[in-house]
Amino acid sequence: xxxxxxxxxxxxxxxxxxxxxxxxxxxxxxxxxxxxxxxxxxxxxxxxxxxxxxxxxxxxxxxxxxxxxxxxxxxxxxxxxxxxxxxxxxxxxxxxxxxxxxxxxxxxx
Amino acid sequence: xxxxxxxxxxxxxxxxxxxxxxxxxxxxxxxxxxxxxxxxxxxxxxxxxxxxxxxxxxxxxxxxxxxxxxxxxxxxxxxxxxxxxxxxxxxxxxxxxxxxxxxxxxxxxxxxxxxxxxxxxxxxxxxxxxxxxxxxxxxxxxxxxxxxxxxxxxxxxxxxxxxxxxxxxxxxxxxxxxxxxxxxxxxxxxxxxxxxxxxxxxxxxxxxxxxxxxxxxxxxxxxxxxxxxxxxxxxxxxxxxx
Numbered sequence: 396x397x398x399x400x401x402x403x404x405x406x407x408x409x410x411x412x413x414x415x416x417x418x419x420x421x422x423x424x425x426x427x428x429x430x431x432x433x434x435x436x437x438x439x440x441x442x443x444x445x446x447x448x449x450x451x452x453x454x455x456x457x458x459x460x461x462x463x464x465x466x467x468x469x470x471x472x473x474x475x476x477x478x479x480x481x482x483x484x485x486x487x488x489x490x491x492x493x494x495x496x497x498x499x500x501x502x503x504x
Numbered sequence: 505x506x507x508x509x510x511x512x513x514x515x516x517x518x519x520x521x522x523x524x525x526x527x528x529x530x531x532x533x534x535x536x537x538x539x540x541x542x543x544x545x546x547x548x549x550x551x552x553x554x555x556x557x558x559x560x561x562x563x564x565x566x567x568x569x570x571x572x573x574x575x576x577x578x579x580x581x582x583x584x585x586x587x588x589x590x591x592x593x594x595x596x597x598x599x600x601x602x603x604x605x606x607x608x609x610x611x612x613x614x615x616x617x618x619x620x621x622x623x624x625x626x627x628x629x630x631x632x633x634x635x636x637x638x639x640x641x642x643x644x645x646x647x648x649x650x651x652x653x654x655x656x657x658x659x660x661x662x663x664x665x666x667x668x669x670x671x672x673x674x675x676x677x678x679x680x681x682x683x684x685x686x687x688x689x690x691x692x693x694x695x696x697x698x699x700x701x702x703x704x705x706x707x708x709x710x711x712x713x714x715x716x717x718x719x720x721x722x723x724x725x726x727x728x729x730x731x732x733x734x735x736x737x738x739x740x741x742x743x744x745x746x
Contacts, residue, residue: 398572404548407578411565412555414583420612422594428602434729435594440628441697441728442595442721443621446588447685448698449705449720451678456706459674469675476679480686481742489683490523497675 468504472497513637517622517644524618527680528649529656530673531559536660538563542570546661553657557650558616560714561585585714588721592620596642599627603639611639614646621684628690693737697728 399407431439455473457463476493483489532553539549544566552562565582573581592615600611623642627633633641689695701724708716731737 399569401548403575404544404569405551407565407569407575408548408551408555410579411552411561411582414579415556415558415561415586415589416613418583418586419589419593419615420609421590422597423600423608423612423615424605426594426597426601427608431598434733436598437729437732438725439591439595439598440732441694441725442591443617443624444685444688444694445697445701445724445728446591446717446721447617447621447681448701449708449717449724450588450714451681451685452702452705453709454674454678457709469678472675472679473682476682477686477689480683481689481740484687486520486683486687487523489686490526490680493679493683494676497679 468497468500471500509634509637510640513633513641514644514647517626517641518647520622520626521618521645521647521649523683524649524680525652527673527676528559529652529659531677532653532656533660533664534673535559535562535566536657536662537664538566539657540661540664542566546658549661550654550657553654556582557613557653558586558589559653564714581712585717587718589615589620591718591721591725592617595624596620599624599638600635600642602635607639611642614643614650616646616649617681618649618684619645621688625688689740691732691737691739693728693731695740696731697724700724700727 451473455469456465458466458469472493475496476489479492480486480489535553536549539552540546544552552565556562556565561582564585565578568578568581593612596611596615600608603611619642622645623638626641627638685698689698701720704720704723705716708720710716
C-alpha cells in the first residue's frame with residue numbers, strides 16, 4: 396500500500412467516519428419525534444429481519460473460507476440456529492446450538 | 505423514572521449484547537491484523553475502528569486501498585456497505601426520536617447491527633418503557649461492544665499473527681447474527697420478510713460492493729409490511745411467547 400501518504404490515509408478514515416455517522420444519524424436526526432405515517436412504520440417494523448438475512452444468506456451459501464464452494468454443514472448449522480432460536484427465543488442458546496452443530500459436523504465428517 | 509429502573513435497563517442491554525463479544529473480538533482482531541499487514545500504523549488501524557466503527561466497511565476500504573483503487577471508489581464502496589444503517593436509523597427513529605440531540609448523536613455513532621436489532625426487540629417487548637429507559641438500554645447494548653471493538657483491534661495489531669487458523673470466523677459471524685434474527689421472527693409477516701431477504705440476498709449477491717443489500721432489504725421490508733396489511737401476520741405458535 397505504497398501509494399497512500401499518511402495524510403491521504405487519515406483523510407479516508409475521517410471521511411468514512413463522518414460519512415458513516417451521517418448515514419446513521421440521518422433519520423434519527425431529521426425525523427426526531429415527528430410522527431411517521433402508518434405505512435412507513437409498517438415497513439420499518441421488519442428492518443432487522445429483512446436486512447440481516449439478505450446479508451447472511453450469501454455468506455452461508457457461498458462461504459469465503461471454502462473459496463465460495465457450497466458447504467452443507469454450514470446450512471445445517473444455520474437451520475439449527477433458526478430452529479433453536481425460534482423455540483427458545485434465546486440468542487445464547489441459538490448461537491451455542493448453531494456453532495455446536497457446525498463443529499460437531501466438522502469433527503464427524 | 506428512578507435511577508434503579510435506568511440502571512436495570514442499562515444492565516439488561518449489556519447482558520443481552522454479551523453473546524456478540526464472542527464474534528466481535530476475533531472480527532476486530534482480524535481487522536487489526538489485516539490493517540497492519542496492509543501497512544497501516546497502529547494509530548491508523550485504531551483510527552478506523554474508533555471513527556468508523558463498522559467492520560465490513562472498514563475491511564472494504566482497506567481492501568480497495570491495498571488494490572490502489574482511486575480514493576473516490578474507496579469512499580463510495582465503503583459507504584455503500586453502510587447504507588443499511590440508514591434503514592436502522594429510520595426504524596429506531598419512532599422509539600428514540602424524542603431523545604435530546606446529544607443522545608441521538610451519540611446513539612447514531614453507536615448504531616450497529618446488534619445494537620439496532622437488540623434494541624428494537626426490547627422496545628417491541630416493552631412498549632411502555634420511558635424514553636430515558638429506551639435510550640439507556642441502547643447505550644447499555646454498546647457499553648461492552650464498542651470498547652471491545654477498539655481493544656480487539658489493538659490486540660489484532662499486536663498478536664494477530666498468532667490467531668489460530670481454524671477460527672472459522674466466516675461461520676461464527678453469520679451464526680451469531682442468525683441467532684439475533686430467529687427470536688425476532690414473531691409473526692408470519694416477519695417470516696415472509698426474512699425469506700424474501702434470503703432469496704433476494706442470494707439473487708443480488710453478484711453485484712459489486714454489497715450494492716444489492718439495499719434493494720434486497722427494502723423489498724423484504726415491503727413483503728413483511730404487505731403480509732401485515734392484508735391481516736395475515738398471525739403470531740407464530742412456536743416456543744415461548746415473548
